[in-house]
Amino acid sequence: MGLARGVLRSVLPFLVGLPLLLALQALLDARGWDDVSLILINVGVNVVLAVSLNVVNGFTGQFSLGHAGFMAVGAYTAAKITLGFTGLQIAFLPEAISDHVIFAFALGCGMATAALAGFLVGMPSLRLRGDYLAIVTLGFGEIIRSIVENMRFLGQATGLSGIPRLTNVTWAGVGAVATFAMARRLAVSTQGRALFAIREDEVAAEAMGVDTTGYKVRAFVISAAYAGLAGGLIVHVLQLATPRSFTFIRSIEVVVMVVLGGLGSITGSILAATGLTIALEALREFEQFRMVVYALLLVAFMLLRPQGIFGTRELWDLKLLRRLGWPRTAAAGPAGAAPTEVRDDGVGGRR
């Protein structure tokens, strides 16, 4: 019974989301709104990135700056596979479907290799904490990029080109829904509880018998896998994979989204990722101000509202919505936990 409910809860978002996405896609294709679909794909990819980074940075309270590295691993794996399969068609399947089956396989492989990379990186570095972890993950991200840049069969600095354009609104949407469902299911699970415990107080969690390193590595691996998914999605719309698209700046962009939305808030990340992507698209003619705005937002938020828009709460925890009779889920994930304000300065931080 419990299992059936669990499975239903994991599948339900897709049952609701998929028809909507397919309808949206059909509408966009019928109208020929290519720019709109491009923006929507970008939104989807950024949602995947932000929510998956939130699992490490928000849920677990660790600070990873190497998301772009895992993205690169997933992107190159997926691109290599779809490039290898170009011109091939799976028997008994029409071409369009066959392509997408291969694409799904490629994305899966991308996630797997990214998860493997996440394991290899996470295993040694998650012994460290706070700012050291941030720098080490940054270092690993740069090392991954450096390795890719030096591998001949990955095209070195010029990268891989001619990747088939397979990502569409549905794919990006399914990715986003999958990441959301993953994060949500994680937040209400034992694993998620352990992660929140680590975030609130790692020493106390360990004293309570939480295998902190194990849970941290697992969170890291999950997060890396979804970063790989985002990488696979984005290269199949840009049709180009270069090391330059996966620099440390890309990681920072994702961090900004997560911080803005609120570390630990899934809906916050989704809103921030969507809002920032659309806002930046609208401000395209001010391209040179883009990163300046990012930086200013980051500093301003840290000074004025360091917990981000939502803090650790979710959209449905907001007073306004609750007053409207929004159904509040019983065990509302991080909301139940104490607000995260790690007092590690010994002064008894002001809140």
Add this chain to the structure above:
Amino acid sequence: MTEFVQHLVNGLSLGTIYALIALGYTMVYGVLKLINFAHGDIYMVGAFAGYYIAGAAALRDAPSIARASLVTLGAMLLCGALGYLIERFAYRPLRHRPRLTALITAIGVSFLLEYGFQLQFKGSRFPPGPTPRVFPILVKREPVGWLDAIGVNLSNYDLIGLGVALGLMLGLQWIVYRTRFGTAMRAVSFDPQVAGLMGIPVNRIISWTFVLGSALAAAAAIINATFRPRIDPLFGLMSGLKAFVAAVLGGIGSVPGAMVGGLVLGLAEEYVAGYTLSSYRDAIAFAVLILVLLVRPEGLFGRATVEKV
């Protein structure tokens, strides 16, 4: 042999630059326990400050030692002021917040400087914009013939760079260990609260630490720019990260550690890049960092801290 000594010379000149930047990281980390992510960008601003001062003082055509020192001192002053401002307005309001908040702010400030300097307005020479600029020649480059016998190129740049860097480091060593300010700084780094109770003006000491670190970064930037005159708003990022690695290698919070760490890192980078693949140059520093953190997280000169619950 020739190659080995040449790498030694290049590695030392690179290492002193890393060491000077690393000092800023290590001092700020000592007093605030904050990785000042923007430090690499202060270094970048130092180079541009020198560029603009040299431009304003029309030094392009007459290189001389006196003018070089004018440019260097000017850049150090400007960067010191910038360091003060950053500390005052970005970090001080966050002093009692979780450390991660300050780290994110530091990343924000770093990006603000990098991308602020990449802006370009019509008819204005500042900000410099994204295209690289050529740093003016401050001192004439003259080969020094000491090592010609074994075929190694050595110029007065190497000697001046090394001399200035060593002078600054000795000066800093004197400030930290022989003056009242240095004593106060060490007290703050030991325990800010108790230092405050003992009547040490903690805020002022922290401000001056930033000023000092930023001025050293500016000096490093000028030395670096005389060697490698192409400067652009992003060139501080990588050097800053590598200098941070140097600081961690030497033991973050330790002044002699930063110097040794910088030199070791510079030499390691030069030798590994020289004898194996030069395209892995940037990855070397991070590999060193990861090794250090795994094998000896407190660094070469650092004290191991025990976490009390």
